[in-house]
Structure formats: C-alpha cells, structure tokens
Amino acid sequence: MEVRIYGAENCSKCNYLKEKAEEIVEDRNLDAEVVKVNDPAELAKKGIMSTPALEIGDEVMVKGEVPPENRLEEILAENT
C-alpha cells in the first residue's frame, strides 16, 4: 500500500511527517511504502489546500497538520 505525503520540498512539517510515517512503518513492520509528493499539480488534482496532507489509497486522511504520533500510528496501522 502506498502512503503519499503531499507538500512542497521546503515544507519542514511535510518532511517531518514523512520521516515519522516511515519510522512507524518500519517499527511496526507495516506493508506500506511512504512517498513524498512535491508537485503542486498533484495537489491541484486532489483539491488539497492545506499541507502536509497524508493519503492512503485514494483517501486523504490528514491535512494541514502533523497529527500526534499515536494518532498517526493508528491511521497507518488501520489503513495499510
């Protein structure tokens, strides 16, 4: 399952969310690959206005914030 993190290259919160998601995927041995999407065209396609955003499958689960770690863990564990 692909976990997509949307946000610009210089968005530190977005890069932090990607790192945290990768850590959780590795620690919990989840079957998921975390990828960062920097292209604004992709944001436009999804209608996302707040970054960072986290998408699993076709569903945007987080937008505009880095969720607390336990919440992020819950999202990743339940949806991947």
Added chain:
Amino acid sequence: MVFEQVATLVVTYLGLSGPLSEAVHFWIYDSLKIMAMLVAVIFGVGYLRTYLPPEKIREFLDGRRAVTGYLLAAVMGVISPFCSCSTIPIFIGLVGAGVPFGITITFLATSPMVNTAALGVMPGIFSFETTVLYLASGLAVGITGGFTLNRLGMDRYVKDFEFGEPETEIEDKNWRQRTRKAWRETREIGTEIAPYVLVGVGIGAIVHGYVPSETVQSYMTGPLGVLGAVVAGVPIYTNVLGVIPVVESLIGKGLPTGTGIAFMLSVAALSLPQFVILKKVMKKELIVAYAATIATGILILGLAFNLV
C-alpha cells in the same frame, strides 16, 4: 524587565566591556525578547487560525470582485500560515475555485510580506507607527500588485492545472482540540524560526556593537539606499523575523525607516528561493512581471516614507 536583567547579568559575569559587551547584551536581550513574544503571538494566532482553514479563505474570496475582493485577499494573506510553502497550495486552490486572478495574486504577494508574528513582535522592537507603516505598505504593495498584473492580462501565464473536486468539509473542533493544534503549531514554527531569529539578532548585535553610525548614514541613506535595500533582499532567504533585529540595529544607527521597511518587504517577497517555488505554478513571464511589480511597489513606498 527580566530579559534586560539576564543580559546584564551575563555580560557582567563574563566581564565584557566596550563594543563586545554592547553586542553580547543586544544578542541575549533581543533573542529572549523576540522568542518570548513569538511564542505568545504564534500560539494566539494559531488558536484563532483554527477558525479560518484554507477552505474558509476560499469561501470568503469566491465570487468577490473589485475592491472588497482585493482588500479581503490582502487581509487573508496577513493571517494565512507562516510558511510560504503553505501559501502555494492555497493559491492553487483559489485558482481552481475560479477566484479572479488579481485577487489570488494579492493573496500570494501579501502572505509572505506581512505576517501576524512579525506584526505581534514589531511594536516591542520598533514603534507602533512603524508597525502600522509596515502593515499598510505590505497591504498596499499586495493590492496594487494584484490589480496591476490583472490589468496587464498576466493571468494567461498561470500554469495549467487539472483541478480535482475541492474539499468542502470543514472539520469542527472543540476548544481543547484548537488549543492542542495551536500549541503543536507553536512548537513546530518556533523551532523552525528560532535559528533565523538567533542569526538575525547576531547580525543585529554586530551592527549594534561594531558598525559606526557614520557608515550607515553615509552609505545607506538617500534614494539609492532604498534601491540597494530592495536589491539586497533578493538573494537573502530567511524569515522576516530574522530581518527585524538587523533592521532594528540599522535604524538605531540612522537608517531611514522607509529604507528599513523596504528591506524587510524585499527579503520576504522577492527572495530567489521564493521564485523557484513560484516557478511550479507560474510561467516565467508572470514571475518576471510579478517580481518587477512588487519591487516597484516596495521602492516607491520606501522612497515616499523617507520623504515624509
């Protein structure tokens, strides 16, 4: 004030004197003062901003025309998120929702130039009048910039995007969730901005302790000083909060206020890395016109303020 006492205590403990003592005192005092004010302002604004997610900004601006639209876009730009990287997705969302081009540009230009953290910190560093002047300048440059580019028909140079269904659902939060979100934002933004502030105050301290007033008054005043300030802002990439202490020191040494404001606006709105980001959403013709319009606006205002 406690920060003043801490700075004096450290300088006395280290046995410093002369320009070094002045510089170290300035660095400690200003760093503590700015960081304390920042935490308070970011938290307060972060809390209020939970009531204004980007979807609401789009709702406010959608269907607006002329004066109200431009004015609202400028105000929304001021209270928009602190990071310019967050402004681009909002800009795309506004374009996708069909908000008129000039209004979206006003939002895009005002957002990095005037932010609420700077407005919260400035009265404690400069005077209240300078803060109001800075706010008015940013709004004026953003509004005239958007209006001018619209009249020039530059909308054809926005890159083509395929727009998906915009999210309309706005999550409702209770006060506890809002407080938590604001506090998280304070931590994240505070950590991100702190190095810029410390370096900015460091440069301000060197200016304060070592640069003679005569140098500033001889080389940085007059119309060429404003032009120099606008050009100097281009290669610098920092948060506007890192520039405030530098400008504070320079104004203390005799830099005209208009020149100082021009430098702050230029660093915020005209930095090269900012244009690299804009290149993803605009064609180069629009980027050049955008930079030229904003630079001209800042230059005119800087010159005008120095004359008054």
